Amino acid sequence: MMIVQTKLKKQEIKQNMRGGNGDVAITHITDSEILGKNCRLFAQITVKPGDSIGEHQHLGEREIFYFLQGKGIVVDNGRESEIGPGDVMVTPDQSSHSVINTGDQDLVFMALILNENA
């Protein structure tokens, strides 16, 4: 058993993530040793109003977003969908996606990336 209090989690700031706007904050819930070889990422991601994660493709892995707070638009090869708290986006292997915060508060979501063979 291991308990990690709030402030000990690893935080990362990515500028212009995947060609998007602004700074995206990635809070890693735990480290790669605990996630194991088939789970590349388990994180809480915060995108500020007007900011975005640019379109990018996932190869050999799939990603699941679970939106906790705020509102935004996700894009799948030019097809846009509005998302908000409780919504889920699944991006299968070889698909592309992007995320834009279109609201006036932070867009916050959980992200889980699993290897395609897992």
Added chain:
Amino acid sequence: MMIVQTKLKKQEIKQNMRGGNGDVAITHITDSEILGKNCRLFAQITVKPGDSIGEHQHLGEREIFYFLQGKGIVVDNGRESEIGPGDVMVTPDQSSHSVINTGDQDLVFMALILNENA
């Protein structure tokens, strides 16, 4: 790409989960086909004030809790720790844990279970 709006997610109510008190709500973020063979659970769990998930052991898998809201106590073989928003609990293979909501609002957390071999 697949987008699931809030109300389409699968919800489950477990009474006296693992011998705990009350009803625990489990919202499955996505289905087992998408999670694959090495990820048994990715869910948002809600425990109401005074309610709990009883002590239980994980065999052949590890679990990560990420607390979003509320306050509670987690127990590791009799050793108690207070937890709140932003805290993380990792329960490795063969370890036991329980969770009690000690606050006056819902205790809400994300749960991820990965197979030990993954």
